[in-house]
Amino acid sequence: MLLNTFFGLCIQPKAQLTAGNNSTTVPDDLELVLNSSNCDKESQSTQFMFTSDGRLQHIGTGRCVAPAADPTNGNPPAVLKDCSEQDANSSSWQWTLTPEASIQHRNSSKCLHPQGGQPSPGAVLHLHKGCGEERLQFMPTAPSKVPPSKELEEHAELAAGLEMWTGR
Numbered sequence: 562m563l564l565n566t567f568f569g570l571c572i573q574p575k576a577q578l579t580a581g582n583n584s585t586t587v588p589d590d591l592e593l594v595l596n597s598s599n600c601d602k603e604s605q606s607t608q609f610m611f612t613s614d615g616r617l618q619h620i621g622t623g624r625c626v627a628p629a630a631d632p633t634n635g636n637p638p639a640v641l642k643d644c645s646e647q648d649a650n651s652s653s654w655q656w657t658l659t660p661e662a663s664i665q666h667r668n669s670s671k672c673l674h675p676q677g678g679q680p681s682p683g684a685v686l687h688l689h690k691g692c693g694e695e696r697l698q699f700m701p702t703a704p705s706k707v708p709p710s711k712e713l714e715e716h717a718e719l720a721a722g723l724e725m726w727t728g729r
Contacts, residue, residue: 571600615655632669661693
C-alpha cells in the first residue's frame with residue numbers, strides 16, 4: 562500500500578475493484594485516486610509494488626501505472642495500463658520513490674499530485690512539477706515494495722561500516 566501519511570489516504574484505482582477481477586477484466590486507462598477506505602486492510606485494491614525495472618505495478622490487477630498522455634505536454638492523470646504493452650519497458654513507465662517520499666515519474670521528473678492540490682478522498686492523481694512537499698509523501702507499507710535506490714545502498718554501506726567500526 563502507498564499511504565499518504567499526512568492525510569491518511571491511500572492510492573487505489575478509481576473504480577471499486579471486487580474480488581475476482583483481474584487484468585483482463587479491468588479497463589485500460591483506469592485513473593488512480595486517493596481514498597480513505599481499505600487503507601487499514603490488506604485489500605488488493607490498495608496494494609502496489611515497485612518492480613526491479615522501475616515500474617509501479619498494481620497488485621490487484623497486475624497492471625502498471627503510467628501517464629495517460631505525454632507528461633512533457635501538461636499534467637496528465639496517472640492511469641493503470643497493461644504491463645505487456647509495447648512501450649511498457651520504456652523509461653516513460655518508470656517511477657521512483659524520492660528521498661522525501663514523493664512518487665516521481667523518472668522520464669519527466671514530475672511527481673504524483675492530487676487534482677486541485679490538496680489530498681482528499683476521490684482526488685485523481687496527476688503528474689505535476691514539484692516534489693518533496695509533506696502533502697505529497699507516500700510511504701510504502703507491506704506488501705508494497707521499493708527496490709533499493711542508490712541512496713539507500715549508500716546508507717546501508719555506511720551503516721555496515723559503522724557497525725564494523727563500533728563492534729555492534
